Amino acid sequence: MKKIVMAMLSLAVSAVSFAQENNYPADTKPASTNIVGQDYPRVDSQRRVYxxxxASGAQTVSVGLGNTPLTKGEDGFWTGVTKPEDPGFHYYTLKIDGVEVADPSSESFFGAGKMMSGMEIPEDGVDFYNIKNVPHGTVNSFWYFAKSTGEYRHAYIYTPPGYDQNTKQRYPVLYLQHGMGEDRRAWSTQGRANFILDNLIAEGKAKPMIIVMEDGGIAAGMGGGPRRPAGPRPQGQPGAPQGQAPRSPMGAPAGMVSFWDGFGKVMIADLIPTIDANYRTLSDREHRAIAGLSLGGTQTYGISQANLDKFSHIGIFSAPFGFPGVETGYNGLLQKPAEFAKLVKVFFVSMGSKEGPNSGRAIHEALDKAGVKNVYYEAPGTAHEFQTWRKSLYGYAQLLFQDK
Amino acid sequence: MKKIVMAMLSLAVSAVSFAQENNYPADTKPASTNIVGQDYPRVDSQRRVYxxxxASGAQTVSVGLGNTPLTKGEDGFWTGVTKPEDPGFHYYTLKIDGVEVADPSSESFFGAGKMMSGMEIPEDGVDFYNIKNVPHGTVNSFWYFAKSTGEYRHAYIYTPPGYDQNTKQRYPVLYLQHGMGEDRRAWSTQGRANFILDNLIAEGKAKPMIIVMEDGGIAAGMGGGPRRPAGPRPQGQPGAPQGQAPRSPMGAPAGMVSFWDGFGKVMIADLIPTIDANYRTLSDREHRAIAGLSLGGTQTYGISQANLDKFSHIGIFSAPFGFPGVETGYNGLLQKPAEFAKLVKVFFVSMGSKEGPNSGRAIHEALDKAGVKNVYYEAPGTAHEFQTWRKSLYGYAQLLFQDK
Structure with a gap:
């Protein structure tokens, strides 16, 4: 016991002396993504991160945000400031003597196939994804057994405010997919999907709905490939890949088909029936939507195309792969716009303005040219990152299930 | 796009060559706490961890599990093996050139006031905390506004199997507290509280109940102290602190009172009323239990003693601080064992056999000596760690709400 008491006393002393020594850079606040109580990293009003x-024993330390080198002081602390960052959520790591690790001062978020640090940069005047004094839904950690693969699987399920009270009400469902290197956790932590919907529902801008967030199997490869994280990944704001959108088959390199194929089968055979059995859903196709970001958008193209009997609303956020092309896409229905529009109530395509056009704009233009009804959204000033996708969800959710 | 395709191709190549090069140590499996797809760290049947x-650029690398130094090979990989570990869950970090960081190959778990790596060591023949083919409850991520402190707070709520279906049924509630340096996440991830209850309920050994897991404010200090993580903490199996259990007032150093005082007020003023309003609880004291591990057990002593009108079942797991003493404890009721037993249906005290007696056994003996009815459990062969607390919950949960 003596040891614990001593540790607590020395904590109190060191905390006080730290506070006295420390002059925080002017105009800065601790990042909201910090571990509770951590004073650094800090963000200023120019969106720079301090x-x-x-790391007394380290030879070099740098930060993944803008590849910012830190400088060692005589006190053993490494310090540095990034350039102004885009608003929103950014993954980052520290590089200590060449080894990439999560920052012990930050909460960790599963991205790039491992636990990354996260940096939340506020955007002036934008708060639709913050927690507000409105009724809140909950996000349920939901385990189930998938017969088709013989494994226990783990999903996160958002139920809207009032779900537990209005026990006679049934709800439409949005299946919402994360990107490469992420999993079921991404949309409710990095993406704030729950707060976005809470706020929209409170304002009457979105219908109360259930959101299902499952592992798309693209965190570490799925469907027969080696079960290893997908190697080094971009961090910060890598911007979208450039180039021509491939058109055949399914619009992506053949080796990528398994990325949606495996999960698509599980979704149809196990996930949807399990959700319909365990939650009070409206289980017809008119009340089921799907959307995904980046490679989750690629999955969304593949799954929705193969299962148009299951989904009536489709959202593609920043997906440069997978658009099946207007010639043969969606079983030829993109050539019959009236028929397609009758089946697909909303076809939503989005990207960040800093991404290349194939992440969204070029697809939207191809759809327009073919006369296919679609909704296009471009997030101003952001790249291939969560601020783009939060705003995409904010727009998409308002369009869902509105014609019933 | 070319960049992504190239990255994926190079991933495929490097994964294959890795698999060819690598001869895994015999009799080992990847730890279940690894990131999906990571082959290391690995555990053998002797419970050693490989x-x-x-870390090509590092000068020294060691692992917190048993302070095991790693040795650098010519390929830039650092390797090493621990001594046999106790079964169960252990926190650990890597130390790279003197800097303690989470292992990028492991999932992260909030402990010691930061994101730590976790190592799950299987225990032969023990599986009560594993997921099984039984009906599963869910763990809800639940946000609410606490009027007494003017802040949004975040709790994890376990609802038992059938909760969503049996909409007329009301349930008893267990308030379950984590330890120092942890938060609401600990019991359902490190502790597996949800699987423990799922399995007990399926066997008819525990009553279906709701479990509320909130932040006790002892992750980074609470109630007026500096909002900083509580400095260096033991990892692995530190064993329990030794020494005399203090007896006055509230049984812990005066500076520690705020650790439960702040949260105790929130629990009574906000948390319990909010849970009773949002979940189908049985809201009388007969159907409300409390328990906590380590400093959460200290909180449990304090909160239950001050609020005997709210709780009828009390569980103290490995708490060397806070026992109020039989002379004056529980408002003198420990001197009136019959009266106390009428109010407190279960008084449960536990610890691991590798802990010092003041973590549980000495308190049990003092209670016995005073004729106070109590249940004592000692987990065989484990220390101040989650295997002890999983087994404590397993025992305690079976005793809850059984006389109604």
Whole structure:
């Protein structure tokens, strides 16, 4: 016991002396993504991030945000400041003597196939994804056994405010997919999907709905490939890949088909029936939507095309792969716009303005040219990152299930 | 796009060559706490843990599990093996050139006031905390506004199997507290509280109940202290602190009172009323239990003693602080065992056999000596760690709400 008491006393002393020594850079606040109580990293009103990290024994320390090198002080602390960052959520790591690790001062978020640090940069005047004094839904950690694969699987399920009270009400469902290197956790933590819907529902801008967030199997490869994280990944704001959108078959390199194929089968055979059995859903296709970001958008193209009997609303956020082309796409229905529009109530395509056109704009233009009804959204000033996708969800959710 | 395709191709190549190069140590499996797809760290049947970690630029690398140094190979990989570990869940970090960080190959778990790596060591013949083919409850991520403190707070709520279907049924509630340096996440991830209850309920050994897991404010100090993580913490199996259990007032150093005081007020003023309003609870004291591990057990002593009108079942797991003493404890009721037993249906005290007696056994003996009815459990062969607390919950949950 003595040891614990001593540790607590020395904590109190060191905390006080730290506070006295420390002059925080002017105009800065601790990042909201910090571990509770951590003073660094800090963000200023120019959206620059200040780091101060103790690593007496290290030879070099840098931060993944803008590849910012830190400088060692005589006190053993490494400090540095990034350039102004885009608003929103950014993954980052620290590089200590060449080894990439999560920042012990930050909460961790599963991205790039591992636990990354996260940096939330506020955007002036934008708060639709913050928690507000409105009724809140809950996000349920939901386990089930998938017969088709013989494994226990784990999904996160958003149920809207009032779900537990209005026990006679049934709800439409949005299946919402994360990107490469992420999993079921991404949309409710990095993406704030629950707060976005809470706020929209409170304003009467979106219908109360259930959101299902499952592992798309693209965190570490799925469907027969080696079960290993997908190697080094971009961090910060990598911007979208450039180039021509491939058109055949399914619009992506053949090796990528398994990325949606495996999960698509599980979704149809196990996930949807399990959700319909365990939650009070409206289980017809008119009340089921799907959307995904980046490679989850690629999955969304593949799954929705193969299962138009299951989905009536389709959302593609920043997906440069997978658009099946207007010639043969969606079983030829893109050549019959009236018929397609009758089946697909909303076809939503989005990207960030800093991405290349194939992440969205070029697809939207191809659809327009073919006379296919679609909704296009471009997030101003952001790249291939969650601020783009939060705003995409904000727009898409308002269009869902509105014609019933 | 070319960049992504190239990255994926190079991933495929490197994954194959890795698999060819690699001869896994005999009799080992990847730890279940690894990131999906990570082959290291690996555990053998002797409960030794094998590490293999790439850090070409580092000068020294060691692992917190048993302070095991790793050795650098010519390929830039650091390798090493721990001594046999106790079964169960252990926190650990890597130390790279003197800097303690989470292992990028492991999932992260909030402990010691930061994101730590976790190592799950199987225990032969023990599976009560594993997921099984039984009906599963869900763990809800639940946000609410606490009027007494003017802040949004975040709790995890376990609802038992059938909760969503049996909409007329009301349930008893267990308030279950984590330890120092942890938060609401600990019991359902490190502790597996949800699987423990799913399995007990399926066997008819525990009553279906709701479990509320909130932040006790002891992750980073609470109630007026500096909002900073509580400095360096033991990892692995530190064993329980030794020494005399203090007896006055509230049984812990005065500076610690705020650790439960702040949260105790929130629990009574906000949390319990909010849970009773949002979940189908049985809201009388006969159907409300409390328990906590380590400093959460200390909180449990304090909160239950001050609010005997709210709780009828009390569980103290490995708490060397806070026992109020039989002379004056529980408002003198420990001197009136018959009266106390009428109010407190279960008084449960537990610890791991590798802990010092003041974590549980000495308190049990003091209660016995005073004629106070109590249940004592000692987990065989484990220390101040989650295997002890999983088994404590397993025992305690079976005793809850059984006389109604």
């Amino acid at each position: 780091f101060r990290f103790r | 590490f293999r970690f790439r």
